[in-house]
Amino acid sequence: MGYNEATMSAQKRLPTYVLLAERIKAEWISRPDVRPGDKLPTQHQLRQLLGASRPTVAKALALLAAEGLVESRQGSGVYLRSSPLESTRTRLLSFIAPQSHAALVLRAYYGIERHARRKGYALLMASSENDVRHEEELVEQHLQAGAQGIILYPVTRWRHQLQDDYLLRRWRDVPIVILDIGYEEWERPMVLFDNFRLGYQMTRALLEHGHRRIAFLPLHPDCLHRSIHERREGWLAAMHDWGIPVPESYLRWAPLARDEEPDGEAMAHQVLQLSPLPDAVMTWEDSVAVRLIRALQKMGVAVPGEIRVVGFDDLEATHFFQPTFPTSQPDFARLGEMAVEVLDDWLSGRQRTPRTYVLSVPVLWREPRPLRRPHPKEGGCEDEA
Template sequence: MGGARLKDVAERAGVSIKTVSNVVRGEIRVAEPTRTRVLRAIDELDYRPNASARHLRTGRSGVIGLAVPELVQPYFAELATAVIEAARAHGVAVLVEDTGGDPEAELRVARGLSDPLVDGVLISPSRLDQAALVRGPRRVPLVLLGERDFEVPADHVLIDNVSAAREATEHLLARGCRRIAALGFQTSATRHTTSQQRARGYLTALRAAGLAYDPALTPPVRGFARAEGQAVTRGLLALPEPPDAVFCFSDLLASGAVRAAYDAGVRVPGELAVVGFDDIEETRFCVPSLTTVAPDKAQLARLAVDALLTRVTGDPEAPHTTIHASHRLIPRESTS
């Protein structure tokens, strides 16, 4: 049914026009059964709110922006899907932008300059110049996603990477591994906070187990890609004393590590246990299935969207907060 009106949705759902409006705007809590009924009626009637009219009436468009460094990366694709789902529950649309990790593009998005209609911005930055962001004006509220350390006046939603990496390393220690390599250390020129925090958790676990740090087991990587994991693991397996386990700072690095082991005739997990990070979908279906740290991406998305919409509809000057989402280690065949 084309051209459905708010009144049509209200009649189909058996509620008032005001209730439908509240569900669409996501500004007032509506009982879950009622909200579900309204959303079903919206889908059935293919109702589309008039964004231009709403923008003129309220000063808000009902659209938020999400910027990620590489949408082609499975983690960011899955995170974007979770953000879209979380925003939909508030009747809000999401404009997704791939910045390519370009600092100028990230700065433009963070200032709310990439699209004049967005009410606020979520950004998972890669190389954002925080000093430039602090110096310049911001048009809309901003919420940061991810593990970078920022001194920016904005809410920040993340997981505890140090704790997560420590748990991953402790899992390998409990399995009896003692020469545990780590893939994800980066050079000083390319080092990001994600790498630093996961390295800290890895080193903390080794120290607690009484094991000395061996730099030969932490060769630097240029990025968190499959090919990089494969290439670096080949070097590790060629060492006079190769590792008996590898903790990878991303599932893509771990995928490459497993391939390198296969090419070298090294059994996983018999001769080399492998742990990844991110719990992307392919980890459940690769052979062997991959033990990984799973950030709660749905919770990350909900917390970020809620924080942003609170800024959009509430007090933009309220104290900013750091909000932690949960994570868990999922043991699978690559360490069992």
């Protein structure tokens, strides 16, 4: 492949706003006749001249501002920066996550963006849509766009994917901080939650509330969702420490894959086939707990009277769900702040050895609220002749 073909191929992989920023550089910033303080065309003019949408032009100008090339003056327009920022190429970070609209991702983004802004960084964000190949493409695109470091909330890997993962062989000299789910094989800095301890404490809370037949919803062993597997290990450790034997059926029931929406009725059927019948089930997360509770109730099982169901993550969507159930309170905003701190240490040269940073997670024990029954009016009678 020739140079021009390679260049065109690389350009096709770049986001539109990055290509637009390069055009603005070429036509209005890099010309020999321009001077610091010169005014750029208005956003409306740029849209007409470049044939681009308003959001694309705005993102291109934001990228140029992050690189220290332009500055916006309120009510006046965009100008070439009079005094370029020092070390402008180190002031842009990237955050890539599986789904940008997911509740936990938004919590992490809040912490990342807030802390990055405090430290003088601008932030790019993109969604990999749970596709490892697209995740790799986004890492490449953001680095080409000028990001000097990346916070990666990775797509959950399957065992066969991890053997030839791009993070094992590409960008070994680029600081990529892994958020929430990571693997030691990558040899990257990671900021994670202490899910083993969380699984242990949730099991202990169930035991303290009188439960003994506690089951853990099985996940396919080749689905390497580290958080879930570590909570399961914590469950087993707590049961062992309390001297509660785990029935063989609780260890051998058919595992489920997390890449599909779990079928609540199928899960409920599996639970009801266990022997002995569990009096508590720990699920992977709140959304799965809701599906299982609804299915059990549909089959006539009292929740939590006969079987208590536990979730994790304290999702806002479940706050008004009845019956309420125990969950956890992971501070994803704080985890995001920690990721920025680690990345800043790498970029400043204060850290060069990959380390794993762990944040604890408290259990949030919730009991169903009693139904409110209307009371007869004071001085009245419910039955009048």
